Amino acid sequence: MIYILSDDASKQTLKIKGELFKYLVKVRRHSVDDVINFRNKQDIKKLYSYKVISLDGRTLELELIDEAICEVKSFKNLHIGWCKIDAKSVEKVLASLNEIGVSKITFIDCDRSQKNFKLDYKRFERILDASSQQCGRTSQMEFDSCKNLKEFITKYPDTKVFDFCDTILKDADGFETVLIGCEGGFSQDEKELLSSQDVFRLNNPMVMRSESAVLAVASKILL
Numbered sequence: 001m002i003y004i005l006s007d008d009a010s011k012q013t014l015k016i017k018g019e020l021f022k023y024l025v026k027v028r029r030h031s032v033d034d035v036i037n038f039r040n041k042q043d044i045k046k047l048y049s050y051k052v053i054s055l056d057g058r059t060l061e062l063e064l065i066d067e068a069i070c071e072v073k074s075f076k077n078l079h080i081g082w083c084k085i086d087a088k089s090v091e092k093v094l095a096s097l098n099e100i101g102v103s104k105i106t107f108i109d110c111d112r113s114q115k116n117f118k119l120d121y122k123r124f125e126r127i128l129d130a131s132s133q134q135c136g137r138t139s140q141m142e143f144d145s146c147k148n149l150k151e152f153i154t155k156y157p158d159t160k161v162f163d164f165c166d167t168i169l170k171d172a173d174g175f176e177t178v179l180i181g182c183e184g185g186f187s188q189d190e191k192e193l194l195s196s197q198d199v200f201r202l203n204n205p206m207v208m209r210s211e212s213a214v215l216a217v218a219s220k221i222l223l
């Protein structure tokens with residue numbers, strides 16, 4: 001873990017108990033004089049370094065020794081328009097997308113999206129918090145939604161579309177917003193709507209699941 005999120009980060013002293021105490025002492029094996037980094041979501045760019053000054057069976061006491069502005073974020077911005085799929089499938093890859101550096105995901109209700117899928121954004125944020133503490137990221141991924149593809153393309157007219165075509169992605173410069181379909185891909189009406197957009201594919205003959213495509217495309221563009 002690169003840092004720990006805490007609402008108390010910035011205070012001169014911290015007292016750690018409960019599950020976090022068990023993690024830091026029993027799992028991470030921290031002891032007196034160790035330095036542990038914290039951040040506060042209210043000002044996440046600032047890194048607070050604390051030294052362990054005392055340790056007993058249930059409480060870890062720390063003292064602030066340093067604070068500094070220390071941002072960790074991707075060198076590029078990538079916004080993914082993602083036709084809605086099962087939230088469980090999103091959750092499986094969300095931490096990886098966070099580590100890769102995706103800046104925003106807009107979930108779109110498409111013709112082949114199952115209408116009963118409900119997205120739990122609070123759960124998504126908890127996954128992102130855990131991921132950011134592990135990878136060190138300090139920029140918060142944004143979430144948005146659109147009721148259909150027409151609305152999304154109207155808002156983001158420069159969107160590039162990942163779909164079956166002859167154009168293989170070789171140069172990812174200028175890719176700021178990309179569209180990924182749901183399971184089953186785009187309907188014929190949607191393909192007609194997207195006919196004026198730049199369409200690309202990866203150099204891979206296999207058909208990928210939607211969540212695999214999101215990971216592959218994000219990696220190709222950002223890394």
